[in-house]
Amino acid sequence: MTAAALPHDPLWPRAGNWPAPDAGDGPIDLALVGVPTWRTSLSPTGAHGTPAAIREALPRYTTALMPDRSVFRRPQREMTIADFGDVTDPDGAEGEARTRNLVAEAARRARLTVALGGDNSLTVPVALAAWGNALDTAGLVTLDAHYDLRDGVSNGSPVRRLIEAGLSGRRVVQIGIADFANSREYASRAAHYGITVVHRDELHHERITDVMAEALEIAGAAGGPVHVDLDLDVCDRAVVPGCPGSLPGGISAWELRRAARAAGADPQVRSVDLAEVDVAADAPDGRTVRLAALCVLEVAAGLATRP
Known part of the structure; x- marks a missing residue:
């Protein structure tokens, strides 16, 4: 059933x-920007179709929190959410420039910007644009099965590229790094940069809300803006079959949703991206895209609790 065919109920x-x-x-309050990157992906992907799919999935949900916990409200008014549309052909140097321009405009006008990817290469222009001139104090939190420290320009290199652009590795926290999905060389590179790494196995013994609180504290230690990268392949493959890089044994959908809400609630978080969903590879029930749509709503729910 498409969004257009969904039943109408004024209540x-x-x-x-x-x-x-x-x-x-x-x-x-919240700006949406579609960044359908895909051309530099290390694996075949249809991620360029995902921003539109997320928008189509959103009307399957309401903005109400249960039980009877309110809709998205700021003090004395409803939250204002605006959709800035999609970046045209966002890959490559010229595409990244277009992305930075649109995200910078969204970030100038909104308290929080959410970028709908696209593969993980979108993280570079989105974060840089949202940070503006504050790169020397900025921080990054990733939820990802992978380090994303590869050489070159691809969806496997955004963290390395941001550090080489001037981001301090000591204000980078990577949550959910998985066994059998990385290499010793990139683990050594993360250590060399001073990145704080929370491995997947460690999350069996820690609450995701506590991990996020500590990660956001580290990323925001210099008082600058923080970008949060939600790479959905951090989740269990049964939950996100539309993520080419997901593994059996990743985190749960609930944990990702909790992390998304925590990101929205933190006043230093200026931008969030959703990455690595290949809509063309999703299950027939659309579970991966629907989880991505719920993450948008969780970020907005967190934002509604900010002072």
């Missing part, structure tokens, strides 16, 4: 279908 308002920003300078 069950649907999420999504948020308008484009108006020409004025009115307050925007």
